[in-house]
Amino acid sequence: MIIAVIDGMGGGIGAQIVSSLREDLPTYIDIYALGTNSIATSAMMKAHANKGATGENAIVVSSKRANIIVAxxxxxxxxxMMGEVTFKISEAVADSEALKILLPIMPENIELVGLENKPLALxxxxxxxxxKREFNIK
Structure with missing residues (x-):
């Protein structure tokens, strides 16, 4: 199973996600760190992702291989993300057959209503x- 974690800018959110996934899920699950820039990829790799790649094409190709996308x-x-997310990246994520788990962390000029405002850790x-529920992982 492949979980692709996508992040940009400084990679802090992605690094926290990778760290928690690595801590709570079995080791046979591969975690791919997909950064819109090398700083983001590096931060996620330091959090112990199995593989890492940077940029538009890496995200487009890896989104097709992933079973789950978390971002x-x-x-x-x-x-x-200050212009880091291209049309090809957003299209690849949306078109991927992977289960997409999208955290409600929004650009400043977009507001999603009806969502509970929770801290990142939750x-x-x-x-x-x-x-764990969707893939029967204990």
């Missing part, structure tokens, strides 16, 4: 619960 919802919004715990 801030902004990866589906072209030009978000969002990551919820993410792990969904993965």
């Amino acid at each position: 801030p919802i902004s990866v589906t919004i072209p030009n978000s 969002l990551i715990k919820d993410t792990i619960k969904v993965i």
Whole structure:
């Protein structure tokens, strides 16, 4: 099983996600760190992702291989993350057959209504619960 974690900018969110996934899921699960830039990829690799790649093409190709994609919802919004998310990246994520677990971390000018405002740590715990439930992982 492959879980692709996508992040950009400084990679802090992705690094926290990778660290928690590595801690709470079995070691046979591969975690791919997919950064929109090398700093983000590096931060996720330091959090013990199995493999890492950077840039538009890496995200497009790896999104096809992933069983699960975990990322801030902004990866589906072209030009978000200060322009790091391209149209090809957002299209690849949206079109992927992978289960997409998108954290409601939004650009400043977008507001999602009806969502509970939770700290990142709780969002990551919820993410792990969904993965375990959907793939019968104990």
